[in-house]
Every structure is written in structure tokens, then in C-alpha cells.
């Protein structure tokens with residue numbers, strides 16, 4: 001069963017809609033330049049309102065350790081997601097399970113890059129250029145995904161209710177991660193699109 005994470009949640013209402021639709025995880029963006037940015041205080045309210053068994057994921061982009069620790073102190077988080085140029089040493093320094101995101105564009109050697117993060121729970125592959133921010137709504141050539149990599153692969157980048165079934169069937173990834181493809185405007189999720197997404201994911205896996 002392919003897992004589903006919806007990233008860039010900014011309200012309790014959107015978190016409830018994601019959980020009610022049957023998605024596995026929500027992502028909270030702690031990158032101040034993002035239109036989906038939430039403060040630790042906002043995120044704490046969202047996470048406290050989550051039902052059991054829905055994973056809360058904190059997304060950081062080149063944050064310093066102080067910001068990550070401050071967020072961990074204030075918010076009930078299950079998993080960290082590092083989306084920038086964070087070293088493996090930095091990612092593991094919080095003694096918290098993490099996933100590492102990598103932008104496929106311009107990446108020379110996936111295995112060499114991903115192997116540095118050998119203690120990550122999974123590797124998220126997005127369409128952004130290495131070192132740039134994600135959440136762009138752009139897809140990439142899925143044939144570039146590594147085949148048979150030892151860790152779970154999470155596919156992100158331009159996924160929508162219209163292309164998610166094709167993406168899952170073509171790639172057999174562990175999970176898919178979406179943001180702009182289920183939004184009504186930047187930072188605001190659409191209940192209709194979230195339900196359409198989950199209907200598609202369930203349809204092909206019935």
C-alpha cells in the first residue's frame with residue numbers, strides 16, 4: 001500500500017480533512033520564506049488536534065540547530081524532514097527519526113548522495129534543483145528514479161489527483177508526497193482535491 005503525505009498544512013481544518021480522507025502523514029513547513037510557513041505555536045495547535053496514527057512531519061530547509069531544537073521543544077512531532085543542504089551529521093544530531101529530501105535536477109550520483117544519510121528512514125526525491133527550495137508543483141522524469149535502492153523512496157514534485165495513479169503504477173515508490181497539487185491557493189489545501197487524490201490512490205490499490 002503506497003503511503004501518502006500531504007505537505008504544507010497550515011490549519012487544523014486542513015489537517016482534519018487530510019486525516020479524514022485517509023492520508024498517512026501531514027507535513028509542516030518551518031521555512032520562513034515559504035507561503036506555507038507555520039510558527040511552532042501554530043504547528044503545536046495543529047499537531048495537538050491530529051487523531052492517532054497520523055504522522056506529523058516537520059520540514060526544515062537549512063535551519064540552524066537552535067530553530068530545530070526550539071521547534072522540537074514546542075511541537076509534538078514524529079519525524080523530521082530536511083529539505084536543504086544539511087549534512088548527515090546535522091540530520092542525525094537531534095536523535096529523532098528523519099527523512100532526507102534530495103532535488104533530482106543536477107544530481108550526479110543518487111546512491112553516493114543518499115548513502116551519506118544511511119540512518120535516514122527514507123529518501124524523498126523532489127523535482128527542485130539541488131540546494132533550492134521545493135514545493136514548486138513541477139514534475140520530473142520518473143524514469144530517473146533509482147531502482148532497487150535499499151531505503152524507502154518517497155516521490156514528490158508536481159503530483160496531483162490526475163497523475164498520482166500513473167506515478168504510483170510507474171514507479172512503485174514507498175510513498176507519495178504532495179503539496180501544491182491539492183491546494184486551492186498557496187498554503188490552503190482543498191478538501192475536494194484531497195478527497196479526489198485519496199480516491200485515486202485507493203482505486204489503483206483495491
Ligand SMILES: O=C(O)c1ccccc1NCC(=O)[C@H](O)[C@H](O)COP(=O)(O)O
Nearest residue numbers: 007034134135137157158177178179180
Ligand atoms: O512547500 C514549500 O514551500 C517548501 C519550501 C521549502 C522547501 C520545501 C518545500 N516543500 C516541499 C514539499 O512540500 C514536498 O516535497 C512536496 O510534496 C512537493 O511539492 P509539490 O510539487 O508542490 O507537490
